[in-house]
Amino acid sequence: MHYSFFSLLQNALTGHRGWTPTWRDAEPKGAYDVIIIGAGGHGLATAYYLAKEHGIRNVAVLEKGWLGSGNIGRNTTIIRSNYLLPGNIVFYEWSMKLWERLEQDFNYNAMVSQRGVLNLYHSDGQRDVYARRGNAMRLHGVDADLLDRDQVRAMLPFLNFDDARFPIHGGLLQKRGGTARHDAVAWGYARGASDRGVDIVQNCEVTGFVIENGRITGVETTRGKILAKKVGLSVAGNSSRVAALAGMRLPIESHVIQAFVSEGVKPLIPNVITFGAGHFYISQSDKGGLVFGGDLDGYKSYAQRGNLPTVRDVCEGGVALMPMIGRVRILRNWGGIMDMSADGSPIIDKTPVEGLYLNAGWNYGGFKAVPAAGWCFAHLNARDEPHSAAAAFRLDRFARGAVLDEKGQGPQPNLH
């Protein structure tokens, strides 16, 4: 079913009885050309682009829970391409370009909103670091504006500019950055893939791999063995656990990160703001809730929930940045599992097992990557060679010492 003004009108006039399910909840077949493990944003986008761009439609996406139960339905929805290193900028800018035409492409309202992402700086040294980042972005054709204090004050007069410890000196703005509705992104890709024949199979956990003479021939699941010529691993926070089933030890640790939503308030925050002197960032959803988050919980875990010390830390950051937020009540908070790579950059690559491909290491930034990661992972699966935009995301870069240390924190996942 194609969504349009006319389909809306037609259904409005016929009691809304003509709408069909957004995507097909499939039963698994015995064999596929390609199996993608994980129905998160990355897995669904990969299946969509495999079918749409490469004509590979005999594909299954296997999900251990329900579609969207992982990080795709848990993130704080920020999209941006304000990266520093050449290996990352090209990829994230490609993702941003895909976001800009995504809704028309998959005919679904993902509420992509380019409301701007502003990173605040609080010292001369931090301004220089942001100026460098902005220049690197501009050299790659990405928009970036370095704002001074007065320009930021004109945009966001309610911020605590004269805080004694963290006075705001200015900010780096990416106007094309913003937010998108995370679950609609999953539904839109699921719909586009399902329409093209992809089977999306829920409640189907992959429990093992069938490997013969170094080549993948299928997977073991809670719903039986399923054969496949190729298998793509896209399980985010569970990457190290699932890869271990194929005998691989990944340079990834899983950490918890939390998100928070306040009660709905009138329009207050026009864009995405990140505090540069602590771990806090915030935007406002179209329903009025303030959506915010902060640092990792700081310990390794596979539990999708966080702890109170981090709740306190995040709220402290919020109150330092905009004291009036102290009067807003938190409605809910939750946690998700981050696949923290050793250098803070992702992996889209082949593995030592022939026919088994890996998409992992997205840290807490993989939502904005969904379109490009799906595009590049589909390309790798279909053509057996990396896409040029993801050329730097090799698995062996850790062994070669050629890391992509975007944040400059070195090989400590908990600091990224």
Ligand SMILES: Cc1cc2nc3c(=O)[nH]c(=O)nc-3n(C[C@H](O)[C@H](O)[C@H](O)COP(=O)(O)OP(=O)(O)OC[C@H]3O[C@@H](n4cnc5c(N)ncnc54)[C@H](O)[C@@H]3O)c2cc1C
């Ligand atoms: C609180 C929070 C805030 C975030 N904020 C942002 C943000 O603002 N911007 C941004 O860019 N990124 C953000 N992220 C990160 C982003 O959400 C993730 O990097 C991204 O969603 C990961 O890719 P995914 O969507 O494919 O993961 P997921 O949705 O987690 O998909 C992986 C799927 O694999 C399934 N799976 C696992 N094991 C198996 C198995 N054995 N068999 C079958 N299926 C399996 C899981 O159930 C899951 O559904 C945030 C994350 C969190 C938790």
